[in-house]
Amino acid sequence: MQASIQTALDAVAPQDVAPFIRIEGVTKRFGTFTAVSSVTLDIKKGEIFALLGGSGCGKTTLLRMLAGFETPTEGRIFIDGQDMTGVPAYERPVHMMFQSYALFPHMTVEKNVAYGLKHERMTDAERKARVREMLELVQLTQFSHRKPHQISGGQRQRVALARALARQPKLLLLDEPLAALDKKLREHTQFELMDIQDKTGTTFMVVTHDQEEAMILSNRIAVMDKGEVKQVGTPTEIYEYPDSRFVAGFIGSITFFDGKVASVTGDTAMIEVPDFGGQVSARAIPGISAGQDITLALRPEKIAIGRTKPEGPNAIEGTVDDLGYFGKDSLYKVKLGSGKVLSVLSVNGRRVGEGERVADWEDRVWLSFDPGAAILLTQ
Structure with missing residues (x-):
């Protein structure tokens, strides 16, 4: 389901040539600490763009600079072609919605939404019409006279969203x-x-x-670490074609293997992987050559598991070291002859009873994967 949703998102992703937002060589230092380092990003009009990273990676600092709450130490930020350098937060066509939602507890839903329009040049009738439009948009018209504590967490989130959109910002x-x-x-x-x-x-x-959340929501993602952008791409590109061990390891589950390129023929590379006890076939990536050290990575859902040896070049034997049953799928921890443990995710496509699993603890099993499923990384 998620794959089909993302396919649809990718298909409708905006294709504007000129960037709507341009973050150009932006750096932010707090004393000797560099929170954001030389970030350059182009964001298209009408897209949902995600900044993804762990705590302290610089993503919120970058967001605050866009909002005007922080000033870049170096670099410039453009919104809709206008240089925002030196422009205060209240004059930017931007609204920031905080994690806490920051709703006024003593105000009704309607008054919370209207508060953002307090200083707009509008008649009372226009202001009421805008509030009504926003409440209809977030499907909260029937809750307009309730206070925040009288509605659910999801509804409070929509109130905050309605208030943010009421001012019709160019960027939220x-x-x-x-x-x-x-x-x-x-x-x-x-x-x-x-x-x-x-x-x-x-x-x-x-x-x-x-x-x-980033994969489902966004048209494109920027993965950040230690103040730097490591990779930018669609969710499909980031997940299926990461360009570093960091990005591959940060998005989803994955197992890394050290290897060496044995040969490259056309778009096929043979990789010598000591943990596999021999060579496996993978789709070649540009620039690799025989003799080169390389990392081969496999995601759990890309690996097939069974009790009999499959045909093909990528057959690996191991023992089920552990397993977990999650209803819709089962996760197998398979120990290879080298001692390395490989995670394998098997979808439970039909109802089974006890003892009818693909494999059980201590069972000898065979694993296999398509050459195109292996991710090759040089960094």
């Missing part, structure tokens, strides 16, 4: 917007956010540490 910044919600509500709200963004056409920039 969302700092961990769904972190306060439980898993099921978070999943539901992700699709609501996508739907609202599609209806308004507003450019969204989302900061998150949640890889799955």
